[in-house]
């Protein structure tokens with residue numbers, strides 16, 4: 001391709017970017033709108049329309065200079081124009097030098113440069129892929145989340161519209177910022193600020209380990225973010241480690257609002273219970289509850305907290321509802337009616353009623369693995385009765401955050417971590433490791449088989465050699481006899 005042609009200013013013409021409400025680009029667009037011209041008035045004040053008068057009188061009244069017949073003419077245009085005021089042109093200095101683009105950037109067809117093929121992929125999920133890219137002029141990194149259009153019969157997917165609208169109404173340090181929505185050729189992208197890691201990637205990092213103070217800081221930010229959402233009347237409905245982004249200076253931001261929605265704070269309403277990745281789904285949702293609130297996010301956040309503390313998921317089920325409930329019962333015990341009033345009224349309670357009473361093993365499993373206050377906090381969040389769980393604001397007031405040592409400390413050291421760690425990269429690493437292990441096992445097997453074959457051949461050759469010797473001996477003996 002001709003590089004001169006491919007320079008971003010020309011090619012960025014293909015790009016239409018818009019944002020629905022409130023952001024800077026929308027404000028700029030508004031400013032650029034042509035302003036409706038104001039009606040021009042003279043210093044004498046507004047002119048009155050001519051009043052219909054009798055033809056006799058009409059002739060005697062001199063016609064206003066501002067009317068031709070009954071049509072008003074522009075008064076200002078007819079006046080001799082005032083002497084021109086000399087406006088001195090102020091030469092503005094260019095504040096920034098015209099940016100020099102590197103070769104890659106200059107060749108980029110988009111204003112957001114990204115490496116070709118799969119090299120720039122940092123996530124791949126329900127919607128499609130998420131790419132890491134760089135704004136060629138500002139140099140700031142962004143995440144481009146492609147909106148999957150295939151199979152959409154009704155144009156732009158409504159789920160994406162919901163996600164965009166929600167994100168545009170949010171503005172908090174612990175919620176990922178949507179910068180704009182971009183249409184490029186046939187693709188549509190949400191453009192986000194870029195964060196180097198997500199919690200799954202970090203927790204699966206082969207060497208990096210968080211201190212207790214770092215963990216507390218991450219936990220704090222998680223509940224600050226949730227508190228903001230719940231306060232604004234938003235349920236996230238997909239809190240899990242892969243949807244929690246972490247910057248290379250230890251800032252945490254909630255992401256993936258694909259399942260989020262506004263909820264009625266003071267009225268009960270029905271919502272779908274098929275939300276939240278199943279390992280993080282609360283027992284009331286698993287039992288068919290449709291009138292739920294922020295406490296479903298608190299349950300998921302408690303699961304994430306356990307992962308932050310131990311690096312392991314607390315309820316890793318096989319993907320089915322029954323098995324998921326079993327996983328929960330095996331740790332927390334089966335719920336009793338006294339601790340969860342109304343449990344037997346849930347839609348699927350009878351269907352999924354536990355076959356036997358199981359006692360809780362939670363303390364046995366976790367008390368020694370987390371601090372005393374952290375254990376207390378987790379126990380409160382893992383209550384079966386959703387109305388007994390603390391709110392995000394309550395959680396932030398818990399002694400784990402306010403009293404217990406160590407104090408929360410931002411994981412700024414993450415800046416020294418090499419590479420970007422998202423679920424995607426950690427999965428790739430795991431796959432690579434598994435492949436290497438498989439290869440090593442195969443080589444070992446092949447080696448063993450080859451060794452065994454070698455032995456066998458030796459043995460066979462040994463016996464064949466023996467035969468030959470025998471034959472030779474027999475032959476020699478026969479010859480001797482003959483002689």
Ligand SMILES: Nc1ncnc2c1ncn2[C@@H]1O[C@H](COP(=O)(O)OP(=O)(O)O)[C@@H](O)[C@H]1O
Pocket residue numbers: 122123124125126127128130142143145176192193194195196197198242243245255256257258422423424
């Ligand atoms: N702003 C971002 N910066 C860096 N990585 C991101 C960003 N947004 C998403 N990702 C990565 O992409 C993955 C998928 O994005 P997500 O929004 O969760 O989409 P999906 O709905 O497909 O799960 C995330 O788990 C995360 O690893």
Ligand SMILES: [Mg+2]
Pocket residue numbers: 125242243256
């Ligand atoms: Mg996701």
